[in-house]
Amino acid sequence: xxxxxxxxxxxxxxxxxxxxxxxxxxxxxxxxxxxxxxxxxxxxxxxxxxxxxxxxxxxxxxxxxxxxxxxxxxxxxxxxxxxxxxxxxxxxxxxxxxxxxxxxxxxxxxxxxxxxxxxxxxxxxxxxxxxxxxxxxxxxxxxxxxxxxxxxxxxxxxxxxxxxxxxxxxxxxxxxxxxxxxxxxxxxxxxxxxxxxxxxxxxxxxxxxxxxxxxxxxxxxxxxxxxxxxxxxxxxxxxxxxxxxxxxxxxxxxxxxxxxxxxxxxxxxxxxxxxxxxxxxxxxxxxxxxxxxxxxxxxxxxxxxxxxxxxxxxxxxxxxxxxxxxxxxxxxxxxxxxxxxxxxxxxxxxxxxxxxxxxxxxxxxxxxxxxxxxxxxxxxxxxxxxxxxxxxxxxxxxxxxxxxxxxxxxxxx
Amino acid sequence: xxxxxxxxxxxxxxxxxxxxxxxxxxxxxxxxxxxxxxxxxxxxxxxxxxxxxxxxxxxxxxxxxxxxxxxxxxxxxxxxxxxxxxxxxxxxxxxxxxxxxxxxxxxxxxxxxxxxxxxxxxxxxxxxxxxxxxxxxxxxxxxxxxxxxxxxxxxxxxxxxxxxxxxxxxxxxxxxxxxxxxxxxxxxxxxxxxxxxxxxxxxxxxxxxxxxxxxxxxxxxxxxxxxxxxxxxxxxxxxxxxxxxxxxxxxxxxxxxxxxxxxxxxxxxxxxxxxxxxxxxxxxxxxxxxxxxxxxxxxxxxxxxxxxxxxxxxxxxxxxxxxxxxxxxxxxxxxxxxxxxxxxxxxxxxxxxxxxxxxxxxxxxxxxxxxxxxxxxxxxxxxxxxxxxxxxxxxxxxxxxxxxxxxxxxxxx
Numbered sequence: 153x154x155x156x157x158x159x160x161x162x163x164x165x166x167x168x169x170x171x172x173x174x175x176x177x178x179x180x181x182x183x184x185x186x187x188x189x190x191x192x193x194x195x196x197x198x199x200x201x202x203x204x205x206x207x208x209x210x211x212x213x214x215x216x217x218x219x220x221x222x223x224x225x226x227x228x229x230x231x232x233x234x235x236x237x238x239x240x241x242x243x244x245x246x247x248x249x250x251x252x253x254x255x256x257x258x259x260x261x262x263x264x265x266x267x268x269x270x271x272x273x274x275x276x277x278x279x280x281x282x283x284x285x286x287x288x289x290x291x292x293x294x295x296x297x298x299x300x301x302x303x304x305x306x307x308x309x310x311x312x313x314x315x316x317x318x319x320x321x322x323x324x325x326x327x328x329x330x331x332x333x334x335x336x337x338x339x340x341x342x343x344x345x346x347x348x349x350x351x352x353x354x355x356x357x358x359x360x361x362x363x364x365x366x367x368x369x370x371x372x373x374x375x376x377x378x379x380x381x382x383x384x385x386x387x388x389x390x391x392x393x394x395x396x397x398x399x400x401x402x403x404x405x406x407x408x409x410x411x412x413x414x415x416x417x418x419x420x421x422x423x424x425x426x427x428x429x430x431x432x433x434x435x436x437x438x439x440x441x442x443x444x445x446x447x448x449x450x451x452x453x454x455x456x457x458x459x460x461x462x463x464x465x466x467x468x469x470x471x472x473x474x475x476x477x478x479x480x481x482x483x484x485x486x487x488x489x490x491x492x493x494x495x496x497x498x499x500x501x502x503x504x505x506x507x508x509x510x511x512x513x514x515x516x517x518x519x520x521x522x523x524x525x526x527x528x529x530x531x532x533x534x535x536x537x538x539x540x541x542x543x544x545x546x547x548x549x550x551x552x553x554x555x556x557x558x559x560x561x562x563x564x565x
Numbered sequence: 566x567x568x569x570x571x572x573x574x575x576x577x578x579x580x581x582x583x584x585x586x587x588x589x590x591x592x593x594x595x596x597x598x599x600x601x602x603x604x605x606x607x608x609x610x611x612x613x614x615x616x617x618x619x620x621x622x623x624x625x626x627x628x629x630x631x632x633x634x635x636x637x638x639x640x641x642x643x644x645x646x647x648x649x650x651x652x653x654x655x656x657x658x659x660x661x662x663x664x665x666x667x668x669x670x671x672x673x674x675x676x677x678x679x680x681x682x683x684x685x686x687x688x689x690x691x692x693x694x695x696x697x698x699x700x701x702x703x704x705x706x707x708x709x710x711x712x713x714x715x716x717x718x719x720x721x722x723x724x725x726x727x728x729x730x731x732x733x734x735x736x737x738x739x740x741x742x743x744x745x746x747x748x749x750x751x752x753x754x755x756x757x758x759x760x761x762x763x764x765x766x767x768x769x770x771x772x773x774x775x776x777x778x779x780x781x782x783x784x785x786x787x788x789x790x791x792x793x794x795x796x797x798x799x800x801x802x803x804x805x806x807x808x809x810x811x812x813x814x815x816x817x818x819x820x821x822x823x824x825x826x827x828x829x830x831x832x833x834x835x836x837x838x839x840x841x842x843x844x845x846x847x848x849x850x851x852x853x854x855x856x857x858x859x860x861x862x863x864x865x866x867x868x869x870x871x872x873x874x875x876x877x878x879x880x881x882x883x884x885x886x887x888x889x890x891x892x893x894x895x896x897x898x899x900x901x902x903x904x905x906x907x908x909x910x911x912x913x914x915x916x917x918x919x920x921x922x923x924x925x926x927x928x929x930x931x932x933x934x935x936x937x938x939x940x941x942x943x944x945x946x947x948x949x950x951x952x953x954x955x956x957x958x959x960x961x962x963x964x965x966x967x968x969x970x971x972x973x974x975x976x977x978x
Binding site for chain 2: 206480
């Protein structure tokens, strides 16, 4: 029994938000490349950013801004140039972007957060940006989420969006999100970006905690190629326009909101994994029986990120040994005699030993063939148990195909 | 001025060793699959083994044996079945192998170390093994290293061997090694294995320290696909037959021996990376300016293991942004303003900012084309500096090609 249901509208589903996306001439292709999300009133703002030592100017800017004040009115995002490894001039460009948008919206420059995605080492093309900002402001609409979702894409094949509604104290509260990303990183076409809006009233400290925890269970649990970007950013706004009671401390209402927020982030994260470069399917890994949740998540991430397992899934080979080996090297202690591996409904390993499968009995061949057939599904589910502990966790990835190599070998200077 | 020179002979180059390799019928292909290395006298023995929680029976056996007594007479290695995830019966098979070989050689069973490589979850085929052991003993020869090197291979395209000679107190000392491995792991055709022989006289404690440090600078610095095996083993014997003075404490003579040992291990490790599944070239990453050597090695490993950078090298794309991004996510703090990236002789990034390269100036195009041309070399050298520290380190990998995906998607049950 879910405590929320899905609704249309993306980041403009919650009350008091507008969004827009336009083609400002930043991408050589002429595709939409400038997105804007605006809250009618000042919103509480929380963020989670890349842990890389090589960071984009927008990441440094947002981190500093949110440390000084956990609130914002607008998020501006350009696609085409990552503005990473661009030094002092890149920083100046980010600051100028906030000033131009602040003027166009009639709000302080420091109420603006910024994000960039595109080629590392390239500054934002400032001439088209200066001309584009008034246009994107003019295009703002309470139905503009889809346009914004398209304008933040780079190598993405599909735009990614979700909105959920739940109730707090009997009144509706909504959370919406859009994101982009087709690899954890594409250093020339960089980045995972996610923007979440919410109309709940909540204290900044609680909101940042919820957003960080939700990121740990979602965006931090996906991997396409193990490469973390210079620009990775999740920014989440909560503007209080639902007029529901303010959430100022942990409790059932806070838990309910966090559950919906986590669901939004998981949906977006899975959409990124499914749209991974060259992917033909989504891989979901569920780990249970670990000493704690973080240990389970670590094992799940390692399996989802194993190049050998990913290649086996692409080849539709029910190669349980690669799952067991990846679990074993995750850096988390467990007794190998307790290892249990299941692929969909097929139990492949129990008590650390393979079940009859490779052996020349007719039933084993039938099982191998059926498991291979299962791998042709759109979503491949791997369930692993490592003992009797209460820790559990999930991770998502995609298979490793010829197209991944093609995209990244031929995406050339 | 090197303190050693290369000599032929592999693991039988040092005095007092014999080796052999035969086809015992363990591999379905009928290729050589049983190798044996024997020291004429008891040798000091040191080992470094996989850190995976899922370990082969042979790994558990050797670790226990070496803890009880750091000495051995023989190393027996089968290829075809990894004897990993095989439970109590797998352990019994490993023990029986040592007993049969001990009888055949007329030595105690506990003077035998064992290693396995092949399909995870498959026990060693004991019938052919029992018949094969007397044959491989009969084939022992002081020129048998090449046969042994071939018999430990699985998906390897080439056998890998080296021997060096140096002098201690004016007398020759030799170190030889063979290894196998074509990925850090191939869970169905598992493992990196390396066997090193030496005729120096050295104390067990010092020898284990040297072997561990040499492994950290060599085998632990290579990556083909980031997957660590269930069977990874480095076993090194030192039998004292050079009749050189016993090395019992650190000092110049110990340093000299360790330098040669490290060179042997690096040669073997690079040979594995160059023979990585689907590889078209060897990638060598040199990192300097870090706070310490381990930090530098960590950055080097991360760059060498980046799927995106590896794919760029396969595409002969001088994509410096992927090198910078990989360095940034290595988990090692540094100032991005100090980052310097060089590809061969081409300086691509300095002070954390790209040098003119992507820009439409004729000289930049010429530089890009020349750097792309450089990537066609058999060995690609990446040099990265992250600051003013004294820490440095190297790592090796290979490019990510269509054939990697093909080998691992089509290597099927």
